[in-house]
Structures are given as C-alpha cells and as structure tokens.
Amino acid sequence: MRYYDKITPDGTRDLLFAECEQRSQVTKALKDLFVSQGYRRVMTPALEFYDVFGKAAKYLPKETMYKLTDSKGRLLVLCPDCTVPVARLTATRLKGMPLPLRLYYNHNIYRGFPERKSKSVEINQVGIELIGGSSWRSDLEVVELAARSLDKISGGKYRLELCHIGYFKAIMGSLDTDEETKEEIRLLIEQKNYASLTDILGKAQENKAARALRKLPGLFGGEEVFEKAYELFDENGAKESLDYLKEIYEYLCRLGLSDKVIIDLGLVNLAEYYTGIIFRGYFDGVGEQVLSGGRYDTLLGQFGENQGSIGFGINVDLASQMVKTEPEKVPEILVFAKDIQAIPNSVHYRKALEKQGKTVENSVFDTLEETLSYARKKGILKVHLVGEEIMEYELGKGTDADEDN
Numbered sequence: 001m002r003y004y005d006k007i008t009p010d011g012t013r014d015l016l017f018a019e020c021e022q023r024s025q026v027t028k029a030l031k032d033l034f035v036s037q038g039y040r041r042v043m044t045p046a047l048e049f050y051d052v053f054g055k056a057a058k059y060l061p062k063e064t065m066y067k068l069t070d071s072k073g074r075l076l077v078l079c080p081d082c083t084v085p086v087a088r089l090t091a092t093r094l095k096g097m098p099l100p101l102r103l104y105y106n107h108n109i110y111r112g113f114p115e116r117k118s119k120s121v122e123i124n125q126v127g128i129e130l131i132g133g134s135s136w137r138s139d140l141e142v143v144e145l146a147a148r149s150l151d152k153i154s155g156g157k158y159r160l161e162l163c164h165i166g167y168f169k170a171i172m173g174s175l176d177t178d179e180e181t182k183e184e185i186r187l188l189i190e191q192k193n194y195a196s197l198t199d200i201l202g203k204a205q206e207n208k209a210a211r212a213l214r215k216l217p218g219l220f221g222g223e224e225v226f227e228k229a230y231e232l233f234d235e236n237g238a239k240e241s242l243d244y245l246k247e248i249y250e251y252l253c254r255l256g257l258s259d260k261v262i263i264d265l266g267l268v269n270l271a272e273y274y275t276g277i278i279f280r281g282y283f284d285g286v287g288e289q290v291l292s293g294g295r296y297d298t299l300l301g302q303f304g305e306n307q308g309s310i311g312f313g314i315n316v317d318l319a320s321q322m323v324k325t326e327p328e329k330v331p332e333i334l335v336f337a338k339d340i341q342a343i344p345n346s347v348h349y350r351k352a353l354e355k356q357g358k359t360v361e362n363s364v365f366d367t368l369e370e371t372l373s374y375a376r377k378k379g380i381l382k383v384h385l386v387g388e389e390i391m392e393y394e395l396g397k398g399t400d401a402d403e404d405n
C-alpha cells in the first residue's frame, strides 16, 4: 500500500516565506484599492451546500467541484467560485440593505481539472462585486477598477481583453442545433480550436450564424474588430451588444488605455452566469489569465433577488509572480536569558526592544554557546544575554572573534 504522507494533493502546494510575503503584498495592494473606493469585505465559508451551486449547476461544470457530505448526509462542496456565494449572501443576510452594494473578498476556491494535472486546484482569489445601480455606470466603474488593479500590481505590464457575451448568444440563438452541440461549440471557441470548430460546424446547417461562429475566434484586436463583427452578424441583439461594447471600449480609450485594451469576441467564459460585458486580464510574461469578470444580471434572481451585478476576481498566486520581494531579513537581535529565573526579565527586555522597532528573536537554547552558534548560522549579528545585567555580543560577519569576551 502506498502512503501519501509526504506530499500534497495534485494541484496544491505549500508556500514558503517569500511566496507568502508576495501573496500578502498583492492582497494588501488590492484591498487598499478596493477599500478606498468604498468596497467592504465579506467572508463566505470554504464549505457550501452543493445546492448553492447545484441550483446554478449550469453555471459551473459539476465534474470540477470537490464534493463531500456533512453529518446529516447532505452534499457539500469546497467553494468553487466566489460570485455565487456572494449572490447567496446578498439575497439573504444583506437583503434590504441600501443598493448598490460594493463587496470585496479574499477567498480560496477549489476547481478540479482532471485533464490537467499540473493546474492549480486551490486558487486564492481576491475580487469585488458591485450589486445594483445602473448597469452602464457600474460597468464603467468596474472595468476601470479592473484595469487599475492590474496596473497597480504589474506597474503597467498588463492587458485587458473585453467582450460582450450578447454577441455570441445572439449568434448561437440563430444556430439550428441542439444544446449539447452548442456547448461543444462554445468550448472549441474558448480554446480557439479552429480545426474542430470547422468540423463540427460543417455538420450544422450552413447559414450566417455558422459562418460567423467559424470566424469568431479570430475577432480579436483593436477598434477594427467592430467593423468586421457588424458585418459578420448583426441580428438577434448582436448589433446592440456590439454598440454597447464599443462604447465601453471608447470610454477606456478616453482614459488613455487604448494600448492596454483588446477586443476579443471569442471570449466565451466557463462561468455561464454572464449576461453582458465580460473581460479577462493578463500580465506580460504570465501565460494564464490573472483576472476574470463580467456582468451577471440573472444570478441573483436564482436566489430570489432580482438585481443586476458586475464583478471580477484576481488569481493572487499568478499576480504574485509580478511582485519583487526584498531579500529576507534576519532578526537584528537574539535575546538569551541566562537562566530560568532571568526569563521574565528577558521578556520585558524583548518587549522594550520591540517598542524601539527592533526585530528580536528569543533564544530557546539552554546554553550561551549554542545560542551564539545558532546566531552565527542564521546570520544574526547581535546576541544579548539577560542576567543581572545585559551583556551584548557583537558577531562580526563571518568572524567569531568576540564570542568569549
């Protein structure tokens, strides 16, 4: 029998020192930004009833959720998405609060990807949701905030891809095929898999919609994309979606972000709750998407509250790759209590040093000799011995000359 007692499950990992620091820096930078804009923090549990997502099962693939049962045999999941629990919370405990609600969170989510062993299944996500308010103004606020978040973390080395799911939905609505094939088509477009897309569309009835879908993954770039898109398909609400997206795009250009924003009409996200604009953020040199978000106007309705909302989430681990940390600092002083009786005094002494802003470590060795040897190994330059008096030992870098003086 094989024991898995020295490793972590596929897709999870331990984080050490500098990595923890990078994470903290990212979350602090984002938190400061969100708080300064009036967003308030909420926390939802790591465990949720499956029904919270089951009701919205169509929003997230069931196979990617980690499931377990509680003591009453009810089905639970490890939270696979932050937006759905926030919708649950808004419709229950936050019901009746003045709208709009501006919420932010820092949460781990769990999504299994059986086909990709190396992909993280535990993702630390920081995000916001803006619930209620006029769609137009909320969309402008949140898209700009997404760009600002990416900018703050990467120092300008980012790009934001924009789409409106209404365009894709309009085309799909005009395609004469069953739901299963439609889902397959959506996946192929998401993966920009032209070959299989052409194959599968070859089987559907040839019409304007099928032609447009074939071209969809290529509708990617700057302003010129709009012209092509209008030409390709403008029925069934497609024109209105493009008009709306174009206005958002122009607004971002007016903010000076034209070199950061890309239109990608092939952005057909995994989470099916989107009903309006959707967007994704990338950092230069990081292959995977760091930010994802969009407008979802029907999700809250699933929980009995009809409110439109928009939000985004940022993958903190990927964002951490953009953060440089200072080389790790060792404590300035190692304090050693000469004997058991001196320990209370050494505590007072450490507190006094901490008050002066010093970083202080307590020696848990029984002898001064071991304490000095440890300090040398760790590179701590000062050892203070607390007895009747305080004795200070200075350990020069790489020398132990003054050890016994």
Ligand SMILES: N[C@@H](Cc1c[nH]c[nH+]1)C(=O)O
Pocket: 081, 082, 083, 127, 128, 129, 271, 292, 293, 294, 295, 310, 311, 312, 313
């Ligand atoms: N929950 C979405 C991001 C999002 C937040 N709000 C709207 N969308 C995701 O994980 O991709």
